[in-house]
Amino acid sequence: MKLQASIFSNSGRLLCRSLSDRPFTFLAGNRSKCKRRDIAGQLSNARGKSTFTLADTQADEIYDQAQANAASFDKKYNLKDHAKFTVPNSVRTLAIVTASLEEAMKNGSYELKSVPNHIPRPPYARTGAVPQPPHHNIINGEYSLNSLRNSARLARDVLDIACNSAKAGMTTNELDQIVHDAIISKGAYPSPLNYAGFPKSVCSSINEVICHGIPDERPMKRGDLASFDVSCFLDGFHGDNCGSIIVGDETMFDLETIDEIEFLSAKEEHLFISGQRLIQAAQEALDAAIATCKDGSCLSDIGGAISSVSDAYGYSSVEKYRGHGVGEHFHCPPFVKHFRNDDYLELKEGMVFTIEPMLTEARQDCFEWDSDGWTVATKDGGRSAQFEHMVAITKDGAEILTLPTPVDEM
Ligand code: MF3
Ligand code: CO
Numbered sequence: 431m432k433l434q435a436s437i438f439s440n441s442g443r444l445l446c447r448s449l450s451d452r453p454f455t456f457l458a459g460n461r462s463k464c465k466r467r468d469i470a471g472q473l474s475n476a477r478g479k480s481t482f483t484l485a486d487t488q489a490d491e492i493y494d495q496a497q498a499n500a501a502s503f504d505k506k507y508n509l510k511d512h513a514k515f516t517v518p519n520s521v522r523t524l525a526i527v528t529a530s531l532e533e534a535m536k537n538g539s540y541e542l543k544s545v546p547n548h549i550p551r552p553p554y555a556r557t558g559a560v561p562q563p564p565h566h567n568i569i570n571g572e573y574s575l576n577s578l579r580n581s582a583r584l585a586r587d588v589l590d591i592a593c594n595s596a597k598a599g600m601t602t603n604e605l606d607q608i609v610h611d612a613i614i615s616k617g618a619y620p621s622p623l624n625y626a627g628f629p630k631s632v633c634s635s636i637n638e639v640i641c642h643g644i645p646d647e648r649p650m651k652r653g654d655l656a657s658f659d660v661s662c663f664l665d666g667f668h669g670d671n672c673g674s675i676i677v678g679d680e681t682m683f684d685l686e687t688i689d690e691i692e693f694l695s696a697k698e699e700h701l702f703i704s705g706q707r708l709i710q711a712a713q714e715a716l717d718a719a720i721a722t723c724k725d726g727s728c729l730s731d732i733g734g735a736i737s738s739v740s741d742a743y744g745y746s747s748v749e750k751y752r753g754h755g756v757g758e759h760f761h762c763p764p765f766v767k768h769f770r771n772d773d774y775l776e777l778k779e780g781m782v783f784t785i786e787p788m789l790t791e792a793r794q795d796c797f798e799w800d801s802d803g804w805t806v807a808t809k810d811g812g813r814s815a816q817f818e819h820m821v822a823i824t825k826d827g828a829e830i831l832t833l834p835t836p837v838d839e840m
Contacts, residue, residue: 488731489738492718496711496742503710507685507703512744512791535802540629543610551619552663552760558627563762567755568780575822577667578757578782581618582820582831585669588612589660590834592632593675593682598652602634605658606645613662621661621668621760628804633659633672640748640788640796640806640814641672650677653698655705657816661760668760670784671832672818674712676705704791705813708745712789712815715739715747715768719785720821723828729775733767736787740769746794748814751806753784756820777823782831786818 504512534540545551554560569575588609595608610631613620620631628644635643635657636650643657650656659672676683683691685706693699715736722731732753740747753766764775768787791812799805808814821828 488722489734492735492738493742496714496718496739499714500707500711500743503707507688507707509700509703509707512704512707535627535629542624542629543607543631545614545619545623549614549617549619550663550666552621552625552668554626555619555624558624560626560760563755563759565763567757567759567762567764567782568778569757569782569822570780574667574757575780575782577665578669578820578822579831581662581664581667581669582671583669583833583835584613584616584618584664585660585662585671585820586832586834588662589658589671589673589832592658592660593673596650596656596658596675596677597681598654598677598679599649601647601649602636602643602645603647605634605650606630606632609658609660613660616662616664618662618664621663621670622659625760633657635659635805635814635816637813638808638811640790640808641751641816642804642806644802644804652677652679653683653701653705655708655813655815657814659816659818663760666758668756668758669832670756670760670818670820672786672816674709674815674817676702676709705815707743708789708791708813708815711739711743711745712787713817714743715787715789716785716817716819719768719787720819720828720830723777723821723823725777725779725823725825727777729764729766729773729777730771732785733769733771733773736768736785737770740787740789743789745789745791748788748790748794748796750796751786751788753786753818755781755783757782779823779825781823782820784818784820786816788814788816790814 503509545555569578591612592605592609596605610620613631622628622633623631630645632645633642634645635641636654641657641659654677655674656677657672657674661668661670683702683706691702693702718735718739719732722735736747747768749767749769752768755762755764764781764783766783766785767773768785790808793808793810793812795809796806797809799807818832820831822831
């Protein structure tokens with residue numbers, strides 16, 4: 431029997447180490463070096479070949495590697511046209527949102543799931559009002575970092591539970607219940623619940639929904655590309671992460687067992703495989719971004735790496751929603767763009783933030799549903815995949831905090 435599948439490649443930490451061991455000159459230096467390098471650069475028009483932030487050689491290397499990975503994926507799965515998609519893949523955006531929820535969202539009378547009294551809550555839990563965050567997010571001291579590690583690990587374990595529970599026929603409300611119960615059973619509070627009025631305990635974003643999807647009564651379908659964003663508040667610190675899967679009949683669709691799957695049509699097969707390609711790209715973009723991070727590296731290198739991967743696969747990276755500092759506050763600076771940019775902030779040991787690229791099949795333009803004020807979807811109906819990790823910047827790399835509990839500690 432297969433053990434609980436772990437949705438991320440857990441090689442992130444290793445990858446970081448091996449990359450940051452190499453003498454990339456762009457990684458060294460203080461804020462002024464970071465600036466000088468970028469001022470000297472020019473934004474190249476060539477896709478994936480930015481000289482703006484990432485050093486040329488580094489951007490080229492990431493781009494070439496991603497292009498090779500994309501090509502070998504296409505060859506292996508005989509994928510002719512990854513970008514060909516039928517709109518709509520799902521009826522999410524076109525469907526009428528449950529009238530009762532729409533009404534409740536408008537007048538603020540939605541019902542929140544209960545959380546046992548003994549569980550400590552973040553300040554917004556009762557009123558929905560989010561306090562002003564601080565201007566920086568440097569975590570000082572082992573105590574705080576350890577608390578963050580615990581919270582991040584719980585968020586990850588519950589994300590794995592969510593991804594392993596999802597199956598065709600299950601509603602996203604049922605999934606919300608599973609996530610809610612798993613989090614409160616560990617004495618933690620589900621961070622989304624009443625965050626600025628968000629009515630549920632998890633974000634479930636299906637197909638063309640990019641992020642902030644609200645769980646509802648609609649069942650997930652075979653072949654849906656589902657992103658679950660799980661976050662929790664434990665001992666005063668937030669943990670936050672997200673991953674994407676393709677929904678199958680009993681469990682998530684797995685490329686390794688593709689030979690055992692009976693596809694109902696060529697169209698369905700294309701839907702599964704092209705979705706998995708998008709998922710791979712989003713995961714790779716996150717890995718490449720993390721690999722640029724270390725004390726002294728430049729915040730803008732993160733977006734440069736993500737754009738390089740996204741370009742190489744022929745996708746787009748969503749610009750409107752960003753990674754963020756995380757700790758005692760759910761969201762605080764630094765905000766992390768997932769595309770080439772000129773945010774020349776030097777990363778410092780002890781900074782903790784998320785990186786959470788959302789890649790889309792075609793264009794990245796998005797809009798929010800009128801009906802709930804939260805759900806973000808692509809304008810063109812193309813699907814979106816997202817992976818998110820929390821990282822802590824160290825002297826020579828980045829520690830990924832959202833790793834699962836090791837088997838021997840379970
Ligand atoms: N977890 C999301 C993030 O990655 C934020 C969700 S806010 C919510 O930042 F209110 F929608 F939950
Ligand atoms: Co986040």
